[in-house]
Amino acid sequence: MTILLDVNDLQAFYGGTQALFGIDLTVTAGGITTIIGANGAGKTTTLRAICGTIRTTGDIVLSGARVDRLATEDRVRRGIGHVPDGRGTFTDLSVDENLRLGTWTRRDAPAIARDLDRVFGYFPRLAERRRQMAGTLSGGEQQMLAISRALMGAPRLLLLDEPSFGLAPLVVAEIFAIMRRINAEDGIAILLVEQNAALALDLADTAVLLENGRVALSGPAAMLRNDDGVRRAYLGN
Numbered sequence: 383m384t385i386l387l388d389v390n391d392l393q394a395f396y397g398g399t400q401a402l403f404g405i406d407l408t409v410t411a412g413g414i415t416t417i418i419g420a421n422g423a424g425k426t427t428t429l430r431a432i433c434g435t436i437r438t439t440g441d442i443v444l445s446g447a448r449v450d451r452l453a454t455e456d457r458v459r460r461g462i463g464h465v466p467d468g469r470g471t472f473t474d475l476s477v478d479e480n481l482r483l484g485t486w487t488r489r490d491a492p493a494i495a496r497d498l499d500r501v502f503g504y505f506p507r508l509a510e511r512r513r514q515m516a517g518t519l520s521g522g523e524q525q526m527l528a529i530s531r532a533l534m535g536a537p538r539l540l541l542l543d544e545p546s547f548g549l550a551p552l553v554v555a556e557i558f559a560i561m562r563r564i565n566a567e568d569g570i571a572i573l574l575v576e577q578n579a580a581l582a583l584d585l586a587d588t589a590v591l592l593e594n595g596r597v598a599l600s601g602p603a604a605m606l607r608n609d610d611g612v613r614r615a616y617l618g619n
Contacts, residue, residue: 383410384411385409386411386412386444386445386571387407387409387573389405389432389440390406391405391406391440392428392431392440394427394595396427402424402438404596404597405440408588409539409571409588410587411538412570413572413587413588414565414571414574416582417574418590418592418612423595424595424596425575425592426575429541429543432462433454434452458537462539463539463540463541464543466528466543467547469527477519478512478513480527480531481498481508481527484532487535488535488536497536498534500568501534504560508530511523521553529560539570539571540571540573542576543575544576561574574586580616583606589606599611
């Protein structure tokens with residue numbers, strides 16, 4: 383299969399402190415890769431490194447072109463969308479205004495209108511609340527808004543950081559089902575960071591296990607799901 387994202391020897395730094403040590407990973411076009419691991423393993427840092435919000439060395443290649451020397455906004459223009467941990471919605475703006483902010487790198491008004499209809503199709507509750515302030519939405523609705531805002535940038539690759547955090551199980555199940563639809567119907571590749579390893583491995587095609595900023599294991603998601611060490615440490619069985 384065609385490789386959309388190819389990360390090689392990725393090192394990442396917070397000031398003088400190194401957080402990632404030679405990470406290698408790939409995401410295929412239209413595929414889903416998940417990164418699992420304990421708190422502090424480097425999962426969120428990997429997404430921040432790919433979207434360019436922290437200092438890195440190593441190669442980050444998107445569709446055959448290096449993007450690691452580009453500013454974050456230029457990586458967005460190349461097709462990387464990021465849904466950060468904590469959702470990052472603008473609580474004092476309406477749902478509609480948050481979604482419009484997601485289009486700031488675009489000038490194609492007809493396509494923007496189609497994409498707005500598309501995200502409202504995925505998340506009809508947002509259509510019902512489009513004039514409502516984002517800060518008054520439930521936690522699940524704010525997560526839906528964060529995903530939708532990233533989709534409004536027309537990404538080829540969606541970076542999702544802990545989409546289940548703090549949400550009720552029924553809401554999590556709904557959001558994961560919609561993520562599967564987004565991947566299947568629109569062909570958007572997903573790189574998912576998720577503390578709930580069982581959920582993540584069920585959704586993903588391939589998986590990477592991080593430990594202390596290094597890749598400890600990678601391969602098909604089914605392989606990691608059936609690994610005795612992964613099952614004991616992360617799946618509770």
